[in-house]
Amino acid sequence: MPLTGEFDFFKNPDFGEKKLLRLPLFFRLIVERMPLKVAPMSEITAEILMQESEKLYAYALKRIGKHHHAQDLVQECLLVAWRKRDSFDGRSTLSTWLFGIMKFKILDHHRLAKRTPTESAASGFLNADGVEIDPLDNLFTSSGAWRVDPNYGMEFLNESPDDSAQHSDVMDWVRRCMGRLPERLRLLFQLRDIDELPVPEAAAAAGVTAGSAAVMLTRARHQLRSCLQQNNIKP
Amino acid sequence: MKPQTHSQSTNGNSVPSPGLFYRLTQGIMSPILKLCGLSCRQFAELAGVRLDRPLKWLETLRFRMHRIMCGVCRPLPKQLENLQKLTRCACENDFHNEDAKPGDVEASDGLSAEAKQKMRALLEKEP
Numbered sequence: 001m002p003l004t005g006e007f008d009f010f011k012n013p014d015f016g017e018k019k020l021l022r023l024p025l026f027f028r029l030i031v032e033r034m035p036l037k038v039a040p041m042s043e044i045t046a047e048i049l050m051q052e053s054e055k056l057y058a059y060a061l062k063r064i065g066k067h068h069h070a071q072d073l074v075q076e077c078l079l080v081a082w083r084k085r086d087s088f089d090g091r092s093t094l095s096t097w098l099f100g101i102m103k104f105k106i107l108d109h110h111r112l113a114k115r116t117p118t119e120s121a122a123s124g125f126l127n128a129d130g131v132e133i134d135p136l137d138n139l140f141t142s143s144g145a146w147r148v149d150p151n152y153g154m155e156f157l158n159e160s161p162d163d164s165a166q167h168s169d170v171m172d173w174v175r176r177c178m179g180r181l182p183e184r185l186r187l188l189f190q191l192r193d194i195d196e197l198p199v200p201e202a203a204a205a206a207g208v209t210a211g212s213a214a215v216m217l218t219r220a221r222h223q224l225r226s227c228l229q230q231n232n233i234k235p
Numbered sequence: 236m237k238p239q240t241h242s243q244s245t246n247g248n249s250v251p252s253p254g255l256f257y258r259l260t261q262g263i264m265s266p267i268l269k270l271c272g273l274s275c276r277q278f279a280e281l282a283g284v285r286l287d288r289p290l291k292w293l294e295t296l297r298f299r300m301h302r303i304m305c306g307v308c309r310p311l312p313k314q315l316e317n318l319q320k321l322t323r324c325a326c327e328n329d330f331h332n333e334d335a336k337p338g339d340v341e342a343s344d345g346l347s348a349e350a351k352q353k354m355r356a357l358l359e360k361e362p
Contacts (some may be wrong), residue, residue, distance in 0.1 A: 046358040050351060057346045062326065071346065075354050082358050099327075136276060144274025145261035148250040150311055158310055161320035174318075174325040192287070193319050194326045199287050218283030221315055224322070229250055 044085040077102050110205040135223040177227035189220040282312040
């Protein structure tokens with residue numbers, strides 16, 4: 001490599017940090033203060049919005065599970081985006097912006113569904129006979145000691161979540177195990193953990209009394225954990 | 236001890252029971268610990284509750300006491316925290332990834348061409 005990197009700046013302008021650091025200080029000050037001209041965001045057309053509709057639909061379907069509801073939500077979301085297209089600045093990508101709108105639409109959908117609070121028996125874990133069971137009973141003996149080793153096969157949870165999120169296998173299983181939760185519980189769990197609603201709001205949207213919501217959330221977490229453990233994932 | 240049929244999962248993988256030392260000590264101590272609110276089960280419940288609301292002071296005390304005593308349970312709160320983050324990633328990452336596979340949700344062929352046409356017409360009708 002030639003040692004003339006700092007003089008090559010005009011031929012091959014690179015605003016990367018390392019190159020900038022090699023420049024003399026006064027020059028660096030000028031370069032850093034140069035207004036970067038961002039290309040103006042091209043006009044949002046209906047065609048561009050329609051390209052994103054597939055992704056939005058897939059996400060809505062995953063969260064709601066009903067074909068026609070998801071379709072309605074995509075339509076509403078696109079309409080809102082179309083009406084507010086002037087307020088979109090190019091600071092984030094278009095798909096991120098649409099995703100934000102979609103999240104709000106999904107929350108609204110759950111709120112408007114107005115599920116009446118039911119007894120916890122209808123929303124918890126049921127065994128084959130339709131009697132409610134506590135998943136923690138499978139994990140612990142009657143005196144409260146572990147039946148199973150809680151650390152067996154859980155190495156991927158002990159490392160940082162950013163690392164384990166890279167393994168598509170792990171994410172696949174997380175999704176699959178979440179799908180196995182009872183419906184009402186999954187809804188509550190998703191509202192709480194994915195949309196980060198506070199517990200009372202999530203409970204109201206899922207149609208569960210606030211008192212039983214806390215118990216159900218704990219059960220859901222342990223059920224999910226033991227589901228991942230039983231399936232013995234090795235990233 | 237009851238036979239450990241519960242640890243046999245439906246998928247055929249079985250999770251082994253915890254180590255011999257744990258089983259021996261818990262065999263003697265667990266009824267006493269349960270009375271004091273310090274059993275592993277109560278710890279696991281507290282670890283789950285901790286993600287939803289701050290613990291009350293007595294709960295905090297029990298939580299910390301158990302964490303000091305029990306080496307088997309010690310990684311559990313961290314695991315649950317990481318699991319919470321992972322579930323969040325699992326739902327949101329695949330929105331941005333092109334080649335993400337859907338989970339166990341009902342299979343679909345995406346939006347139908349008819350629905351797309353309808354939406355496009357709606358958008359063009361708007362000013």
